[in-house]
Amino acid sequence: MKFTLSWLKEHLETEATLDAITEALTDLGLEVEGVEDRAARLAPFTIARIQSAEQHPDADRLRVCMVETDEGVKQIVCGAPNARAGITVVLAKPGDYVPGIDTTLAVGKIRGVESHGMMASERELELSDEHGGIIELPSGAVGQKFTDWLAAHDPAKVDPVIEIAITPNRQDALGIHGIARDLAARGLGTLKPHDPQPVAGSFPCPVSVTIDADTLDVAPHFAGRVIRGVKNGPSPAWLQDRLRAIGLRPISALVDVTNFFTYDMNRPLHVFDVDKMQGGLRVHRATGGEALLALDGKTYTMRAGHTLISDDRGPESLAGIMGGEDTGCTEETVTVFLESAYWDPIHTAFTGRDLKIHSDARYRFERGVDPDYTLPGLEAATRMILDLCGGEASELVEAGAAPKTARSYSLDTKRVISLVGMDIPKAEQARILTSLGFSATGSGDMLEVWVPSWRRDVQGEADLVEEVARISSLTKLEPKPLPRATAGVPKPVLTPAQSRERIGRRTAAALGYNECVTYSFIDRAAAQLFGGGSDDVMLENPISADLSHMRPDLLPGLLQAAARNQARGMMDLALCEVGHAFHGGEPGEQHLQVAGLLVGHTAPRDPHGTRRAVDVL
Amino acid sequence: MDSLDQLKSDWLGRIGAASDETTLEDLRVAALGKKGDISLRMRELGAMSPEERQVAGPALNALKDEVTTALAAKKAALGDAALDERLRAEWLDVTLPARHRRQGTIHPVSQVTEEVTAIFADMGFAVAEGPQIETDFYNFDALNIPGHHPARAEMDTFYTHRAPGDDRPPHVLRTHTSPVQIRYMEAHGAPTRVIAPGRVYRADYDQTHTPMFHQVEGLAIDRDISMANLKWVLESFFSAYFGTNVRTRFRASHFPFTEPSAEVDIQCSWEGGTVKVGEGNDWLEVLGSGMVHPKVLQAGGIDPNEWQGFAFGMGIDRIAMLKYGIPDLRAFFDSDLRWLRHYGFAALQMPAVHAGV
Numbered sequence: 025m026k027f028t029l030s031w032l033k034e035h036l037e038t039e040a041t042l043d044a045i046t047e048a049l050t051d052l053g054l055e056v057e058g059v060e061d062r063a064a065r066l067a068p069f070t071i072a073r074i075q076s077a078e079q080h081p082d083a084d085r086l087r088v089c090m091v092e093t094d095e096g097v098k099q100i101v102c103g104a105p106n107a108r109a110g111i112t113v114v115l116a117k118p119g120d121y122v123p124g125i126d127t128t129l130a131v132g133k134i135r136g137v138e139s140h141g142m143m144a145s146e147r148e149l150e151l152s153d154e155h156g157g158i159i160e161l162p163s164g165a166v167g168q169k170f171t172d173w174l175a176a177h178d179p180a181k182v183d184p185v186i187e188i189a190i191t192p193n194r195q196d197a198l199g200i201h202g203i204a205r206d207l208a209a210r211g212l213g214t215l216k217p218h219d220p221q222p223v224a225g226s227f228p229c230p231v232s233v234t235i236d237a238d239t240l241d242v243a244p245h246f247a248g249r250v251i252r253g254v255k256n257g258p259s260p261a262w263l264q265d266r267l268r269a270i271g272l273r274p275i276s277a278l279v280d281v282t283n284f285f286t287y288d289m290n291r292p293l294h295v296f297d298v299d300k301m302q303g304g305l306r307v308h309r310a311t312g313g314e315a316l317l318a319l320d321g322k323t324y325t326m327r328a329g330h331t332l333i334s335d336d337r338g339p340e341s342l343a344g345i346m347g348g349e350d351t352g353c354t355e356e357t358v359t360v361f362l363e364s365a366y367w368d369p370i371h372t373a374f375t376g377r378d379l380k381i382h383s384d385a386r387y388r389f390e391r392g393v394d395p396d397y398t399l400p401g402l403e404a405a406t407r408m409i410l411d412l413c414g415g416e417a418s419e420l421v422e423a424g425a426a427p428k429t430a431r432s433y434s435l436d437t438k439r440v441i442s443l444v445g446m447d448i449p450k451a452e453q454a455r456i457l458t459s460l461g462f463s464a465t466g467s468g469d470m471l472e473v474w475v476p477s478w479r480r481d482v483q484g485e486a487d488l489v490e491e492v493a494r495i496s497s498l499t500k501l502e503p504k505p506l507p508r509a510t511a512g513v514p515k516p517v518l519t520p521a522q523s524r525e526r527i528g529r530r531t532a533a534a535l536g537y538n539e540c541v542t543y544s545f546i547d548r549a550a551a552q553l554f555g556g557g558s559d560d561v562m563l564e565n566p567i568s569a570d571l572s573h574m575r576p577d578l579l580p581g582l583l584q585a586a587a588r589n590q591a592r593g594m595m596d597l598a599l600c601e602v603g604h605a606f607h608g609g610e611p612g613e614q615h616l617q618v619a620g621l622l623v624g625h626t627a628p629r630d631p632h633g634t635r636r637a638v639d640v641l
Numbered sequence: 642m643d644s645l646d647q648l649k650s651d652w653l654g655r656i657g658a659a660s661d662e663t664t665l666e667d668l669r670v671a672a673l674g675k676k677g678d679i680s681l682r683m684r685e686l687g688a689m690s691p692e693e694r695q696v697a698g699p700a701l702n703a704l705k706d707e708v709t710t711a712l713a714a715k716k717a718a719l720g721d722a723a724l725d726e727r728l729r730a731e732w733l734d735v736t737l738p739a740r741h742r743r744q745g746t747i748h749p750v751s752q753v754t755e756e757v758t759a760i761f762a763d764m765g766f767a768v769a770e771g772p773q774i775e776t777d778f779y780n781f782d783a784l785n786i787p788g789h790h791p792a793r794a795e796m797d798t799f800y801t802h803r804a805p806g807d808d809r810p811p812h813v814l815r816t817h818t819s820p821v822q823i824r825y826m827e828a829h830g831a832p833t834r835v836i837a838p839g840r841v842y843r844a845d846y847d848q849t850h851t852p853m854f855h856q857v858e859g860l861a862i863d864r865d866i867s868m869a870n871l872k873w874v875l876e877s878f879f880s881a882y883f884g885t886n887v888r889t890r891f892r893a894s895h896f897p898f899t900e901p902s903a904e905v906d907i908q909c910s911w912e913g914g915t916v917k918v919g920e921g922n923d924w925l926e927v928l929g930s931g932m933v934h935p936k937v938l939q940a941g942g943i944d945p946n947e948w949q950g951f952a953f954g955m956g957i958d959r960i961a962m963l964k965y966g967i968p969d970l971r972a973f974f975d976s977d978l979r980w981l982r983h984y985g986f987a988a989l990q991m992p993a994v995h996a997g998v
Contacts, residue, residue: 051893052893053893055894191895192897197654330937369789374789390789452774486932486935489900498901499867501872506866506870508764509834514762514763514764517766530989533745539747540981541973544814544842559802561801563799563814564799564801567844567845567852583974583975592977594978597978598745613772613774632740
């Protein structure tokens, strides 16, 4: 999951530094996998102004510029066609590393004229592919840091991109709002409220929606509305910049809005072009065999039970996974149906796995989206579409209802001490839970804790303990000795069989064998030579045909190891292995073996004449 | 007196001609022994008149002394010659190479497994083993990873073949050593302390992944074991294993089978391009851990209202690489003789806590 710092700050009022934020994220269990700090690379560059630009005495295309910098006036030779007196430029000084040309500058002589730095183009600073000339800034004072100027005038260019790994339980952190909530609970700022107000529809929704009775268990809630008279086209620069920064390709305003809410609020949405639809939308189970050309350009054939959204013509969308190409929105779309629905996580996971489709929508629905945000998300997205594309919104249509997820658990606040070993006062435990959106009240040591709709992972007291420990930081955990189970000298722990294994291994090594560890799987032909290779010990998904069957014996693996060594010129070998071989495909049908082999000669040639070919005796 | 001169030259001649010590000894007996020539003449002195004796006595004694001296000199000369002959004959070139003896080695995985076992045994942990072909239930369901759980898809599980008509879910090659937890709890109940080292499998192969590798699982169940105990156990372990004080950092994380869960980093430095454990201010992720999930305790037949405990799992190959500076995981399973000799351990180098592991 990627997001930019400024996007995060849309949800989090904070003065915290980037480092403080990334450290907190990792500690909270949202492990930072990388930070692309684009400002860091631009840190040395300052703003300068060209005082004068004279023709280079010995080169037609070069000019000798006198440049006002924070360190006085410098002479710089420049080849850019737009280098001229009066313009404000970005200066790289000797000693600065210029990323776009992978060079650290030095004072140089260009055709006999000394040059103390360079004025950079956008490509040289890796801001864009623009290399028609040096950067001309419309404002900026000599000596000002270029990154400060960018932050004020073009923040997307220096916005750090943070990438975090999300464990499968943290559905809420698949939206930037949820990440901000965690940071706020940790004390790194204040979560900005997000409370979209309903948009009043000015006409009844012309598209009807229904959910078949036998489908309600996997598709409990489906809502949407038509927005007519929209003007679709490229989305505004701020939206494009954000999507690009996190690795998404801007497509059109309508599609970009759905992608925006997918990442912003973990609320996947879909837009249908109403003019390409026939009749209303019906959510139902596939009977099997229906085909759908999806937005990825591939045609998928349904199995009975998959959930589809169809109109009078047939399937138009794969519920919760991917929309159909036939009703997709284009630049020409003027009437759009905006869908916001809740799809069952397990059902979505199975369907996605069945059809082998990976999409942002599937990824989120199978981990769970907030069932209570289906309608607010629809309102928020409606508003953004109206803002960006104009048009007129219909009334909302809705089938089914949000599944009931409200539940509470009793939390014994002493459990945090007993389970984690951290002494956190009850009031602080309640504060943490409340700031995460739980409600917590109670008397004595007990708290009655209600779980918010966006935390389907929280299923009991231990989960609540985890939330408290996580937010208050496990780094504060102080080690506490584990007393010995019995007093005095520890008793031996190895079983007789484990001791024998150890003695067998070390005896073989003492006899001169080099112990190997070879794979437990080998090719069928080799396995068959040693009485194995049957189907019950065959892997369904081996990584290669050479590693397809569980070994019936250690010898074929050692023989192959010997052959590899011979191919590398090592001819005299004493190899052994101690490990399990498999005489069947059921758990426990394995037995421990010690195997050894001698290959080649007993010794290298020597003056004593002891070398001889090895034999079985 | 002529006869004495004759006798003298006779004996001295024979002594001079003696070629070995045996002959010389025979001559000594023949001349000076009880019945030797010279001894017999000495005896005759008794029968002589005092005048005769005064002349013959000193002469005979002089002869005896001369022959005795000659015998001793000859004996010494023969001894020297014999030694010279032995020195000449019994010569050995000690600079020759010794006869070849094969030098066996213990694989780093075995060595480190024993090191880990020795340390945890000292803290009272037994060693458990389990099947490498596992049921879907023990590898997943019992560990609170139901069929639809995204963690299943992320684990790159190897499945075994199912014969047509066999409708059970396919068995798996265990993706972690955690199923041993369940089997051990079922068999032994609580309280318990156990580690489970062994082979595990994931369908992945690249620079840092092999389809088979080694893990060690740890499990401690008692009435009041906490995560703070876990931290102490792990810090004690790493300090003993790396032979230097090692701090750990616990980070919140998520595993289906533990709650709360933590990733554990060990303190290290990256100075000079090599990793040094127990120094510096950087952190290296080495294991996953947490408090055993109530559902997992239940699956193991243990009442979660009465018992609690911790579990952890770490890569044996990985900690072997860290401790012994082995750069490439794939080479562990290649059996290249040069690698086995270089990274292997002597048969007699048996890990023991008292000797340092």
